[in-house]
Amino acid sequence: MSEHIAFVVNGERREADVEPRRLLVEMLREDLGLTGTHVGCDTSQCGACTVHVDSAAVKSCTMLAVQADGTSITTIEGMAAGEALHPLQTAFWEKHGLQCGFCTPGMIMAAADLLGRTADPTDDEIRHAIQGNICRCTGYQNIVIAIRAAGAAVRAGASLAPGSATAAPATAAPATAAN
Numbered sequence: 001m002s003e004h005i006a007f008v009v010n011g012e013r014r015e016a017d018v019e020p021r022r023l024l025v026e027m028l029r030e031d032l033g034l035t036g037t038h039v040g041c042d043t044s045q046c047g048a049c050t051v052h053v054d055s056a057a058v059k060s061c062t063m064l065a066v067q068a069d070g071t072s073i074t075t076i077e078g079m080a081a082g083e084a085l086h087p088l089q090t091a092f093w094e095k096h097g098l099q100c101g102f103c104t105p106g107m108i109m110a111a112a113d114l115l116g117r118t119a120d121p122t123d124d125e126i127r128h129a130i131q132g133n134i135c136r137c138t139g140y141q142n143i144v145i146a147i148r149a150a151g152a153a154v155r156a157g158a159s160l161a162p163g164s165a166t167a168a169p170a171t172a173a174p175a176t177a178a179n
């Protein structure tokens, strides 16, 4: 038996029929094709599946799709403005805050939640905010530097809102929304 739900994702109103046991991350990736949200563990450990639900960071493998009824969801695909990167994506690119990029969508969504609460976090606050996000590549230091840089950009006037753009890097865009 399916439940009919309606929600907004990346600014677009959507409806879906979902089984009560279906996870939000499954609906995003498999039903809506939003594969920038990754699945690293399915057990609430890695944070690769982090999205925003009503502006708060949520691990989408911990939430049922039916619980998204009536909410507004933002995924990594909603952060850039077309080809122009969101300030957090620009900071990760410029500060080398990624290597393989698998953790990056979740890291950016967790960081956006943090910077939405404070644009001038300490390094301890940054590390606390991403403690639920596992990166197997970077050693975290450049991620912390990138989030710090994005905070500086926000304090200088950049917007964190989804769809807010900074100038794109001269080279190819990072794989922040890859499968």
Ligand code: FES
Residues within 6 Å of the ligand: 038, 039, 040, 041, 042, 043, 044, 045, 046, 047, 048, 049, 050, 059, 060, 061, 062
């Ligand atoms: Fe959700 Fe790992 S896939 S926390």
Ligand code: FES
Residues within 6 Å of the ligand: 097, 098, 099, 100, 101, 102, 103, 104, 134, 135, 136, 137, 138
């Ligand atoms: Fe590879 Fe973080 S950049 S897992």
